[in-house]
Amino acid sequence: MQRLPGKARSRQEVLRECEAEVAKMRGYIPRVLWDFLIPDLSRAFRWRVQLDCGCTTEVLTREDGTPPHEAQWKDHRSPLPPGQMTCHHDDSPPPPYRVIAEWGDRREVTFPADPIEPSDDTDPRVWSVLRRDEPHTSAFWEVTLACGHVEEAIAPSLDWVPASGPRRAAPERVQQMSAEFEDAWRANPELQTERDREHTRRMLADGWPAPEPERLCYSCPRVRMILAYERVGWLVPRQRQSRKATSTTPTPSRSALERRLRKAESEAERLRAELDRIDQGPLRPD
Ligand SMILES: [Zn+2]
Ligand SMILES: [Zn+2]
Structure with missing residues (x-):
């Protein structure tokens, strides 16, 4: 050992x-x-x-x-x-992107309408674009990543199934987005981490697929x-x-069993006599 x-x-x-x-x-x-x-x-x-x-x-x-x-x-x-x-280690690396290897179970989640007022850390103009004014339902799929870990992915619509494959944006739109991202990264190098920028570049090169074919794996860094x-x-x-087991269900001795049998027999005798009295009595049916 x-x-x-x-x-x-x-x-x-x-x-x-x-x-x-x-x-x-x-x-x-x-x-x-x-x-x-x-x-x-x-x-x-x-x-x-x-x-x-x-x-x-x-x-x-x-x-x-x-x-x-x-x-x-x-x-x-x-x-x-x-x-x-x-x-758990405080200095674990951030979660990496992993390719989705398998689609599993699906569940639907309904979200209430968003509040009208943005939370303190959200710009009201951004909120006016993002805010959903009606309740909505999304489909979540359990996915197994290439590393073997399980995460969840949101489907682009309720009727989407894995066999449909990802939906892609029009090529002109993807080109326009690529130019916009490049401008935004130049203007603000801190906008996305290296990892996220590489992910965005892969998605643009792939025609901006929905759902994305890769997810962040939160298990990898802590496993x-x-x-x-x-x-x-x-x-x-x-x-x-085992001591506890014997104390709660003791095996009775032979003499104890004989005592219980005699008691049961005399009780049966008493009940039989009582039944006879009922059968002979005035309340006897028919
Ligand atoms: Zn450890
Ligand atoms: Zn993983």
């Missing part, structure tokens, strides 16, 4: 944290969903993992059969490719590879679990 540098955290401390988390979840998850959404801590197994950023951290899996580099971890709600986990792992143990020791 592999040993990683450093030591596992105190089990009691981790258990306390997990119990507090479960109590919090019970507060906002309806009771009927507890079995599905709230982890059973008595089945949780602890591991230490070493990541390629140099960090060593602790994780929990359900049961102890799947080592952490084979388990599927999540970035927010999106599943990550096996072997990857997130680790790390699991390099090594170490087994720590059950979050709730197995011994205590």
